[in-house]
Amino acid sequence: MFGNDRNQLRQYYIDVWQKAQNNQPLEPLEKIIADVVNQHPEYQSILTDQDKALGKEYLPESGESNPFMHMGMHIAIHEQLNSNRPVGIRDIYQKLNAKTGDTHETEHQMIECLAEMMWQAQRQGVAPDETLYLTRLKQLKKRK
Numbered sequence: 001m002f003g004n005d006r007n008q009l010r011q012y013y014i015d016v017w018q019k020a021q022n023n024q025p026l027e028p029l030e031k032i033i034a035d036v037v038n039q040h041p042e043y044q045s046i047l048t049d050q051d052k053a054l055g056k057e058y059l060p061e062s063g064e065s066n067p068f069m070h071m072g073m074h075i076a077i078h079e080q081l082n083s084n085r086p087v088g089i090r091d092i093y094q095k096l097n098a099k100t101g102d103t104h105e106t107e108h109q110m111i112e113c114l115a116e117m118m119w120q121a122q123r124q125g126v127a128p129d130e131t132l133y134l135t136r137l138k139q140l141k142k143r144k
Helices: 006-021 028-038 041-047 050-055 067-083 089-100 103-124 130-140
Strands: none
Touching: 006 028, 006 041, 006 050, 006 067, 028 041, 028 067, 041 050, 041 067, 067 089, 067 103, 089 103, 089 130, 103 130
């Protein structure tokens, strides 16, 4: 959507959140972003401080998680569900959600699998393996 321009992407989140707070009409992707931000009140203050949002480095070695990456993973899950790509993900989501009873928790579990798949693909220098991803998601349903 924004290539490699981190600040342009972060600015988009800021703009969408501001539009949502002002009850302005939102495009479909903006609605998804606003919903994700609504589910994460701990990130809302970041989106109201443009300088902080654009300039902040989130370093895992400092014990920090990147809120933009986290929200982006939620958005990726939403996009996968909307398109049912990889094929079958929507059914897996519905079954997992029936088990957890919490859409946000369901998404968080799915994000773990998505992050693992992306990390493996990057590490191996290959395209993400959708079959392996679906297998991992199906295993979530078996957890207690």
